[in-house]
Amino acid sequence: MYLYDYIGKNVKVETNDGRTFEGRAIGVDDDDDNESGYYSLNIKLNKKDNFIIDLDEPEITSIEIIN
Numbered sequence: 001m002y003l004y005d006y007i008g009k010n011v012k013v014e015t016n017d018g019r020t021f022e023g024r025a026i027g028v029d030d031d032d033d034n035e036s037g038y039y040s041l042n043i044k045l046n047k048k049d050n051f052i053i054d055l056d057e058p059e060i061t062s063i064e065i066i067n
Contacts, residue, residue: 003028003041003057012064013043013055021045021053022066029054 006025013021023045031039038056041063045051 001057001060001063003039006041006063006065010066011041011043012066013041013060014062015055015059016061017059021055023053026052 007027009025011025021043023043025041026044027042029040029042031037034040036056038058040054040056043053045053
């Protein structure tokens with residue numbers, strides 16, 4: 001999947017361990033910048049604070065654009 005397509009969009013992301021996260025995709029870290037060696041999607045989960053989650057591409061099973 002091409003993670004850059006989701007930047008600036010509200011997304012619902014499901015992970016391979018059954019967790020679901022909803023928020024705004026605000027950035028992508030490429031494989032050279034990540035210690036894990038994978039691309040990752042940065043999602044801001046709450047508009048009121050700056051809680052951001054960083055999910056590596058292998059953790060992600062699906063991404064859905066939501067309103």
